[in-house]
Amino acid sequence: MSDQLIQPRTLSGFRDFLPEAMIPREQLMETARRVYRSFGFVPIDTPTLEYAEILCGKGSEETDRQMYRFMHGKRDVAMRFDLTVPLARFVAQHQNELGMPFKRYHIGTVWRGERPQAGRYREFAQCDFDTIGTTSIASDIETVLVINDLMRGIGFEKFTIRLNNRKVLNGILQKADLAEQSVLVLRALDKLGKIGADKVKEEILKTTHATSQQADCILQLADISGTTAEVIEQLGTLCDGNELAEQGRNEISEVVNAAATVGLNDDNLAIDVSIARGLDYYTGTIVETFLDDLPSFGSVCSGGRYDNLAQLYTKQKLPGIGASLGLDRLLAAMQQLEMIPPTRTTADVLIIQFEPGDIEKYLAIAADLRTAGICTEVFPESVIRDGKFKSKKLNQQLKYANRRGFPAVIIAGSDELEANIVKIKWMEDAKETEVPLKSGSAEIVEWLAQRLN
């Protein structure tokens, strides 16, 4: 071997996930899968690499610039930068096999070569669900219910799903005769929460040909607030006389009413008529999700309804609705809120190993516990230290258990095993209990099952 070591390091913007980060990350993905499946969404996966023309097709200049794109032999290829473009390609390619409506979830890694900064990575996971091939309000309602179950499943109670409908915005733009300048108006309106109504009006007057009256018409939206019932009432007057706006209002109302029947009420649902989520992609229902305890954190689950998913790849019009759970953002939030226990083990119990000769007895206990659903690690008796192998003493093994966060440790030397007992040490209070080891490990299982969740 050459003496020249290669420095172990990762690329800027890329991360290793150590166990203490990966354990809650896997749990979060499992919760998402469980919730998606409970509504009948099915999993798919698509390739990491696609023909660059497929991924560029829909991209803005920004996504084009951020794409990891290279030549592989004669092929111009790129790594996916989101899961929506691949979904569009996928549905266009397989629509006959899939059948419509098609409800899918997709948890996958995406890559964007943007400048790395705090909380922004070049490689991150997305966690999307979509219902394609239907304009039914049933799927708008379901989208909100899925988000509710996701948030509760993850462990949040204090969150708010903010609901809006692009038809309300577009209808009111029509009413104010500003539909042609919607991009500029919405760009200004998006800043409402940050800069206030006066500044928004100033911007509208400066960037568009709107009169003060037209701007005021739009800014009526800014005054709308209150409970869902109150907002719907206020929207009544505002939307009256414009078919599109009325339709949007009715859709909001239907979603709110249906959500209430399954217990999703104003505690966790609000109407926010100012959110637009980008300028032209969404066409109906829009949702964002905020954490009440971290109001400035931004949305952790967002999405909405679109008219035509795959127009670049097929003439078949494919409307749908979907949302994306911000996995890495959520984890960061949970860390801040101290919702993640600092565990570095997946096992409930560590069996201390004294005599290598007793390994078969330890393994038998471990097998019994696993059969009973208790994850069990047997400590390997030697460890590397200062380049040499040394056998580990009891307190070193206990330190290992402690450092990794095992709830319980089973301690049994040859004497104990001979006498058919083990000691179980509950790490939280360091109390030791003697438990008999009779036929199998039934008593140990019983003792542990009572204390572990």
Next chain:
Amino acid sequence: MSDQLIQPRTLSGFRDFLPEAMIPREQLMETARRVYRSFGFVPIDTPTLEYAEILCGKGSEETDRQMYRFMHGKRDVAMRFDLTVPLARFVAQHQNELGMPFKRYHIGTVWRGERPQAGRYREFAQCDFDTIGTTSIASDIETVLVINDLMRGIGFEKFTIRLNNRKVLNGILQKADLAEQSVLVLRALDKLGKIGADKVKEEILKTTHATSQQADCILQLADISGTTAEVIEQLGTLCDGNELAEQGRNEISEVVNAAATVGLNDDNLAIDVSIARGLDYYTGTIVETFLDDLPSFGSVCSGGRYDNLAQLYTKQKLPGIGASLGLDRLLAAMQQLEMIPPTRTTADVLIIQFEPGDIEKYLAIAADLRTAGICTEVFPESVIRDGKFKSKKLNQQLKYANRRGFPAVIIAGSDELEANIVKIKWMEDAKETEVPLKSGSAEIVEWLAQRLN
């Protein structure tokens, strides 16, 4: 929109996973995670992209040629082609934080630009587990037990874990005075199963300086067969007098005996003294796993013990043992053995939707079922066909249920809902049962829970 459509297609060697392929794939990964965790292995993840020098470091010419490698700005980067090289870099970089021994699993995608052919893809998943920082035989034993639990967890009963130890091979090469030519001898010996002992001897004589006597000494290995007890006995004589070979034999014996104590016996465990698994990486225990019903399919879970995982990145010697579950191979095998039900849904029940006006009642039933752990889909009432939206008739919704493989369908029009009953159709025999809808959906839950697993 331009009229020019982009043809939806994937790159050669890359795959879309449609739901019927992705559902069992996710299940397999979940089984692997469950088994790994039950032994206290912890999850990690590493970046898809690494500095090319990191990934090339250990590579053979073959892996170098197959790597997806490109310049990103000024950086020479590549996509990982396995999970072992990233593990070596990871452990070298974080060894102090991780602590030793360190037991990790890693399920991740890897990329190799090899020529695509039947069953060979350029993008595929690996599913590895390793125990690092210990030479304890306890981890050799555990590796075999994990494979046993993996295979059973996935649903296999008829499989054979083939066990060998490189120390036996190397010791016998020493005895025959052929240690210096081990590469050529092992290359010939690897063909034993295919070409037989005579041809292997021929090759040894042709490619090495071995005498006929030396070759015969090696070929004694070919005559060793029988139960684990018989093989261990035969190895006794063969290994006697060479310390390394004796050590290897004792290690095999310890693994076999310990496995027997937890019920892993000759039904699923065999010693195969001819397997070497490559020429220089492994140094002790070696394992391969074969399906008894598909003997020519090759190994679906392989691995072994190594002396020094991360020598390219650190001076710290890191011995360990690990194995890799061949996820895609296993799925292909399960398909061949018809072990995968042809389901395209994750839900147990589809609720038919007659009247959009009754959506709230359907949603309430669905919410009750989900709370009881029954995955439930509510059919969205309209569907795209010939470019237009049409409401779906009952038999069309039943066709949807049938095509996707829902076990049960709940049918309730306005009349039924008014009378507080629903009909449940069990799809297998098409029988319909009336079930009362009283307070909540307790009766529906009870009826379904009895019939679903």
